[in-house]
Structure formats: structure tokens, C-alpha cells
Amino acid sequence: MRVALFVTCVNDAFYPATGIATVRLLERLGVEVDFPAAQTCCGQPQFNTGYRRETEPLIRRTTRAFEGYEYVVTPSGSCAAMVRDHYPKFGETSLPSRTYELTEFLVDVLGVTDVGAYFPHTVTYHPSCHGLRMLHLGERPRKLLDAVKGLELRELPGAEECCGFGGTFAVKNAEVSAAMGRDKVRNAVSTGADVLCGADNSCLMHIGGILRREAVPMKGVPLRALHIADILASTEEEPYV
């Protein structure tokens, strides 16, 4: 099977490791991965901030970049949700039905929950709003994590609450956003897990940013934020470092 990777602009620029992990993971599962270089950004930040006209060229570009691929896979719930829920409003109806968030692709298309991963850590999972309420990822990420060798999954209190990122919300309403993020971090710390895992690096950038700032007052807390692809790509032969 051949798929196109939609790495997303945030992962491309800030979290290439997540993109690399996604490639390694998919290749390990026998999938041939392409990276169409014409891709950039899905247009979500522009669209959600109220710049509809400025969103249009990005939607056209993204759609063109992935023409001809039966499956487009992205390690980002919110970008997948943008394509799936909002592209049809701009008249783009083909790409949405071919676009899959990573965990959704693994479980629904490849039909696997045990991807042969090894990650000897305690992990708590933050579902992220778009994955939860727009894509309805449900139990998929948890099932994948449950099957990871050495991994102990801990319940995150208030898991379904927004972390406060919200794209430009994080700067337009910085104080409320940070207050939400601090509560998320506090809940994550209370689980005693080493890793807070999610399927959206934009949320993790916000949570991780607060985590590192709060690391001083929360001295000794080993918690770090990590994308689920990094965990699923990790094996005994090539563990995550």
C-alpha cells in the first residue's frame, strides 16, 4: 500500500521527529510512504482566525498536492479535522474522504492495534478536542497505547477538557489559555506518569511549553509531552531516545 504523508507545517518546522517517527512506523507496517513536497499548511490557523479568503489558496494547494493518492495520512488530529470538516465548505469534497489521522489510519485502514512498539514508561493520554469531538477518534489511540510493550497507561483526570491552545486563541487570550494549560499540566502531573502523550503537536507545544516553565515550581517532576507517533515508532531494536 502506498500513502501520502501530510506532515503538517507545525511538524515540518518544529517537530520533524514526529514526521520521521510516522514514516518509520508506517514503513515498519509495510506501507510505502510518499512525501509530496508541494504541501505546506492546511489553512486551519487562517480559517479559524476569520481569514476565509486567505485560507482558500492553501486549501487549493493542499488538495492539489495530494491528488492521486488513495490515502493521505497525517499525525495531527486538528489538521485532519480541518480537511475533513471544513474543506467541503470550500467545495473540496475528494480530499476529505481520503484523509486519515494517524491512529485512525492504523486502526481503521490497516486494522492493527498492536504495532509492535516498545516503550517502557508510564503514559497518560490527552485526547485533544479536534480528535475527540470532530474526528471522534474514541478508543483508537488508547487501544494502540494499550498494546505497546512495557507501557503503563494512566487515566488523565479531566481528559476531555481543552488544554487551552486553540491556535491563535493561545495569544489572543493568552491569560485564559495559560490558566487552562496549567490545569491540564496539574492533572497530568497528578497521574505520576513520565509522559503526557497526544496526537496533536500543536496542543503538545502549548502543554509542553507550560510544563517546562512550571518545571521549576514543580521541581522533580519528570513529565514530558510526546506525540503518540514517537511512542508507536519506538521498538526494542530502535527505542525512542
Next chain:
Amino acid sequence: MSGTYLGMPSFPEAAKEAVHNVTLRANLRHATHTIRDKRALAVAELADWAELREAGKQIKDHTLRYLDRYLEQLETAVTEAGGTVHWAADAAEANRIVAGLVKATGEREVVKVKSMATQEIGLNEALEAEGISAYETDLAELIVQLGDDRPSHILVPAIHRNRGEIRDIFQDRMGSWGRPAPDGLSDNPTELAEAARLHLREKFLRAKVGISGANFMVAETGTLVVFESEGNGRMCLTLPETLISVVGIEKVVPSWRDLEVFLQTLPRSSTAERMNPYTSMWTGTADADGPQSFHLVLLDNGRTNALADEVGRQALRCIRCSACLNVCPVYERAGGHAYGSVYPGPIGAILSPQLRGIQSEIDASLPYASSLCGACYEVCPVAIDIPEVLVHLREKVADQGGKGHRLEKAAIKAAGWVLDHPAALAAGERAASRTRRLHPRKLPGAGAWTADRELPELPAESFRDWWKRNRT
């Protein structure tokens, strides 16, 4: 809406106080989480919740589509039942009509049933200016009124007050409004409720004029409906000689059959009750029973503007249950006052800018007072897609320009050019990566991010370049 809110600062500015008020944050967190958990249980009891939600949505959409027809039908039915219908285009006209009706009775006092519409138009203040005292009789509204305060929640207007504060307000202020609070009043809820009951009982028995809103108006019979929990509403609706109801035009439903849906969804969504304790219904006037004179003031006040907006009009489906407030993570941190309106929370963020326009600082900032997490849409019993309307209103605000938006538009355009030229994007990423060791930890212009968070560390190489080196 009420002049009280004119000149409000923008939402982020107004939210600051609440974000840093530890007691208020704790009060709000406790109250909203308690109600939301109870609501979830009450909703889970119904196997057909999804169908009820869809039915409520369709009834409201249908009614809004033919609003003119149903309002005329309502007017005819109310008139035939002995009532009088008045049409008010805005707050000023509604207030003028009500003040005129009260004056015509020769009375100088009125009792009130909790009503969002009269809050919206600032009726109490308008009556006061005409020398008429309006007494709120809902417990929470009484607390807000005695405390010379503003409501901060649709269902629980005094949600921001704790028991100690309420005791102090009763002790200090009840005396100047009527029967004083008993000596040695404690902050025990039963004692507080009893003090309010005695204070209010006097008002009910003396009142000759009652003022209410309505949760629903049934077009086929001209019947008005109020859902309430305390019974104060029924006193106000039945004891006075004259009853004046001020109701938003969107509150009409075609028939009694339609009420069946909302009788289930409204109480469960708002108070997490299977049924609200008091459902009062009245149709015109009846000889020697209840008010002998009934006036219905139908209020527009921006509603037809909202109706003209194909995306935004769904906000008019709102049945004021406040479930969206109780699940909103932004409301929980910012508090109700920051929304600068009697309609706080997610619904307020889409309703106020539509009713009042987006010219003021507060109204232009409200569509951004959300992380678009979607929890509000999920709980809404009439399926208002609040995130969709927020984004739609953001487009209008961005188009309008004004503070911050011109600069933002320029930045978005510049970024758009780069994002439409992958080679330029790759070059930019490479330049940033190469100089990453030189970047200060707090970038100029990124203050809003770095005030509370670290910036992500730039990687040595973008994914794009990794792919080029390893896979091509």
C-alpha cells in the same frame, strides 16, 4: 442591550481579574463541574436524547423560517384570549411601553419573575428612572439586585457569590428594600432561604403588577410558558392584577405538541432535573382568576438582524439552558462578567455580537473568546454549532478591521505567500534552524506566548530536509 455594559473593555482585558482571582476561580470550578456532572447523568437517562436534540433543533429552525407567520398567529390568539400585544423594535421602545403600562395602573412597585429579556433591555434601571421600583423575586436575582451587582450566569446569576457574601448582602441591604434580614443571620443555606422567603412574601402579597418573561409562547393558543424551580414565578404570575410579559420574538413555538420536546430537554440541560418543579402556563385573562389585565411585549432588539444571517441565526434556537456555560473551559476561568452582557459564556459570545453589532471593543473581541474546543456544541440541546458561528463572526470582525486586525491581516497575508511557495518555506526553515542557537528564549513580539510558556526548541533540520536527505 443594557447600557450597563457600554464601554466594556475587550474580553481578554476583562477576563484578567477573574483569571487571577483564586476564590472566584474555585467557586466557578466547583459550581460548573457539579452542574455539568449532574446534567450528564440526567441526559444519559434518556435513550432518545439524540432524537430529542434533533427534534428541538428542527422545531426551532422551522419556527424561525416562518417566524412572521407564527408571530401573527400568536398575536391573534393572545388578543382573542383577552390579552394585548405590543411590538418593541428595541430596548428603549420596550422599556417605554412597560413603563407606560405600569404608570397607567397608578402603581409604583412591580414584582418580577427572573427573565433574561428584561435583563437584556435593562428594564429595572429604566423603571427606576421613571420612579417605579422593580423587585426581583428569584433568589439569585434578589442577591444580585440587593448587592447592586450584575448577573454572571444565565441560570445561576449569583454563581460568583459564596454563602458568606450572600449573608452579608442580606444583612446590609434587605432593610432598605423591605423586610430586613433577621438578627444573627448565619450563612446556613436554609436560614438564608428563609430570610429571602419572608422578605419576598411581603412583596408578593402587596404587588398589583407583575412582570415576567417566558421560556416559550405557543402560537396556536397564545399561551405563555415559564419554567422555574422556586415557585416565586407562580406567585408573580397569579397574584397581581396586571401581568406584563416581555418576550423575545424567537421564543414562539407553533403548537403545544412542540413543548413536549423542550419539557424534556430544557430542565435536564439546565438544572439536571427530569422536570422543573414549576411549569406555569397562562393564556390571556380569565374572569376572577389571576391577572385581569395581560400585556405581551414582543421584543426584537437585534433579533431580526441575527435572523438575516444564514450562519448566525442558529443562535436564536437557544432556549437559555446554560449547559454551554457549564462545560466551557473559558467561562470557567474568565467568569461571566468578562463577557460584558447578560448572556455570558459560549452562547453569549455569539449572541451578543449579533444582537448589538460588532462595533464596540467588547463585541469585536467576543468571537475570539473561545478555543473552539467544541464542548458547547456537544452539550447544546438544540444543536447550535457555536464554534461554526464563532468562526463566522470572526470573519466579520476581521473584515471590519480595527484594533490589531489590520496588522494581523498583513501578517496572515505574508505567511500566506510563504505557505504558497514551498521553496521559500524550506529556505525560511533552514535559516531559522541554522541560527537557532542565537535565538533568545523570549522572542520580541511573542510576549503573549512567552509570558506563561516556553517556546518550542527549533530542530536542527526540518522534516522536509530530512526527507530530502533520507528518502529521495
